Structures are given as structure tokens and as C-alpha cells.
Amino acid sequence: MPTTETGRYSISTNTVNAGLQFTAVHAPTPLYYVFGDLKVLTPAEVLHYTDHALRRSSGAYHLVSTHRAHAFDDVFGSGTAQVA
Numbered sequence: 001m002p003t004t005e006t007g008r009y010s011i012s013t014n015t016v017n018a019g020l021q022f023t024a025v026h027a028p029t030p031l032y033y034v035f036g037d038l039k040v041l042t043p044a045e046v047l048h049y050t051d052h053a054l055r056r057s058s059g060a061y062h063l064v065s066t067h068r069a070h071a072f073d074d075v076f077g078s079g080t081a082q083v084a
Helices: 013-025 043-050 072-076
Strands: 008-012 039-041 061-065
Touching (some): 008 013, 008 039, 013 061, 039 043, 039 072
Antiparallel strands (some): 008 061
């Protein structure tokens, strides 16, 4: 869940590194992080959106603005069934 005070997601560096490794080993299988507010980011997006930030090498988290995330339905489609 994003913090209500800052409007950012906090994703652990270990999670992002594991996600990038999974994506590399299991290509083209996609990996998505789905947050509690049903917004979606990929590991590569998390890294891209935070690479401009100055972080210590010991930084434990990546902070990403909630505005960067995609709506769940935009990524996976709506749950509405189509009848032929």
C-alpha cells in the first residue's frame, strides 16, 4: 500500500533485484508487482523511476510515486466477460 502521507510506494531493494533476476532467467515471462490499491509496476519500471534518486549503496528501499503506477485494468484488462 502507498503511504497516505507521501503518495509513494516503498519497494525493497531485495525485491526489485529478485524481480529483475527472475525476469532475466525466465524471459519472456512477465513479472508484475500489484499493490494493495490495485496499481501495477514491473521491476524494471521501479528501477527506471528511481535511478535518478541519490541513494546510498546500503539503501533498503526504492520509493516510487503512486502516479507512476498503472491501473490494474489497464494492464490486465477488465473482469467483464464477453459473450459471443
